[in-house]
Amino acid sequence: MKFAIAGSGAMGSRFGFMLHQAGNDVILIDKWDAHIQEIRQNGLTVNYNGTEKVVKIPIYRPNEVKGKVDVIFMFTKAMFLGEMLEDIQPIIKEDTQVVCLLNGIGHETVMKKYVSLENILIGVTIWTAGLIGPGKIDLEGTGSTEIQNFVPGGEEKAKEIVKVLEEAGLNGVYSENVKFSIWRKACVNGALNATCSLLDATLGEMFETDQAISITEKIVKEFVDVAAKQDVQLDFNDTVEYIVKSAKELGHHYPSMHQDLVQHHRLTEIDYINGAVARLAVEYGIEAPTNELITKFIHAKEQLLKVK
Structure with missing residues (x-):
């Protein structure tokens, strides 16, 4: 081939x-x-x-x-x-x-x-x-x-x-059931990519902060609620545990959104990750305020950095 x-x-x-x-x-x-x-x-x-x-x-x-x-x-x-x-x-x-x-x-x-x-x-x-x-x-x-x-x-x-x-x-x-895996990875990215980009931190550095777990839980809860509307069942506790495990295993790694936005001043995929959850939440008549706010912060940073 x-x-x-x-x-x-x-x-x-x-x-x-x-x-x-x-x-x-x-x-x-x-x-x-x-x-x-x-x-x-x-x-x-x-x-x-x-x-x-x-x-x-x-x-x-x-x-x-x-x-x-x-x-x-x-x-x-x-x-x-x-x-x-x-x-x-x-x-x-x-x-x-x-x-x-x-x-x-x-x-x-x-x-x-x-x-x-x-x-x-x-x-x-x-x-x-x-x-x-x-x-x-x-x-x-x-x-x-x-x-x-x-x-x-x-x-x-x-x-x-x-x-x-x-x-x-x-x-x-x-x-x-690849749809489950896609949603779970999107949730991992939603919890790690934008946050590390906003904090200018590696995965490990983010999870050295006292706020990391609380922030992660808020993001995951909204992903779980929206995924359920698409007949994808993400377990809240398992997903949080999976994210924490992933962050620890790749502690020195800067996620792809950080590479794009902070390191190379390029547009991000935020509208297809956190932004997608915020947008779908509106369609389903539920709320996703954390993901909506994160999306706005990333777009603001894109403008401040004059990304292309």
Whole structure:
């Protein structure tokens, strides 16, 4: 199979690198000129668990991509998903499988506009990655990748992709209920990403504060209430425990929103995480004041930092 990574920042580059290392035919797709030029000239530089590696992986701008691709992994920022899918339409054929592993909630609504339902796979990954600079990423730790076909009938193809992910060391898992995992990860991100960005703190530093648990509980309670309206049952205590455990295991890590907003002054995915919960709460006639306030704080910080 030939794979394309649409959106080759930190996480996209991790997947591209690990698939490439396993011997797969992989191309990267991105719009960041400095990133593209660095990878074309010098290769992708990867600090992989303390060892530096340089790999040559073809990288293209969306309008440069041609030919047939069997599987496309979507790793754009949530707000750019539709734009990327529009740009790469020439390589989305009638049998191309498109796997969405973006942070946040509700991406299938956008994907349905550009991809046949039977070719959509949705999922979640708990791998981490850091973007050091153009063409340079930092990878450490372990994780997993969980995917499921969007509509019945695509199980066989989904499991083929899971097998490739397993062989590449990405710990692929076929899910029978990926919607639960997506909501749980969104809740983890909702409790950690925005808060660490606002506090300018690592996960560990945040949970050294006396307020961390209380803040986490308020955020999680609202996620649990809204998820229930979508027939997703998140257990409050289990989810809080999972978040605390995740924060302790990755204590020195700055989450992706911190990398985007604080480190690189880029727009965040807040509207697809905390903002999505606040928006859905209004639709369901319930309240999510903590997530609404956090969303407003992040947007205020985006304006103060004049992000693009």
